[in-house]
Amino acid sequence: MLEISTWAGPAVTGILAVYPISSTSLMLILQPRVGGRAAAAVMANSLWGVFGISFGLATLSLSVVSLGIVPALAAALAIPFVWNLTVWTVHRCDALALK
Numbered sequence: 001m002l003e004i005s006t007w008a009g010p011a012v013t014g015i016l017a018v019y020p021i022s023s024t025s026l027m028l029i030l031q032p033r034v035g036g037r038a039a040a041a042v043m044a045n046s047l048w049g050v051f052g053i054s055f056g057l058a059t060l061s062l063s064v065v066s067l068g069i070v071p072a073l074a075a076a077l078a079i080p081f082v083w084n085l086t087v088w089t090v091h092r093c094d095a096l097a098l099k
Contacts, residue, residue: 011061022050052083 023043030039060076067075 011058048087049080049084052080052087055083056080 023046026046027039027043030042056076056079059079060072063075064072
């Protein structure tokens with residue numbers, strides 16, 4: 001991770017650091033409640049959502065000064081929502097095409 005953080009810089013490293021923390025918290029909650037298989041399925045399918053959150057945080061960091069607080073927060077909320085809706089639609093269309 002040290003080599004990646006040197007190359008990526010502090011902002012990207014901070015965004016990437018969120019994934020293990022949120023994933024560990026999610027697993028500590030889900031595994032005892034729903035079991036190992038279901039928790040593993042959630043982890044396998046949640047990776048695409050992390051990209052949306054990362055894009056939203058990057059948008060927030062780049063646009064808060066130029067757009068202001070409210071539009072930047074609205075964009076930071078809209079981007080992960082649209083990203084996850086797009087990922088869901090693509091997966092849904094692929095699943096329907098396979099039938």
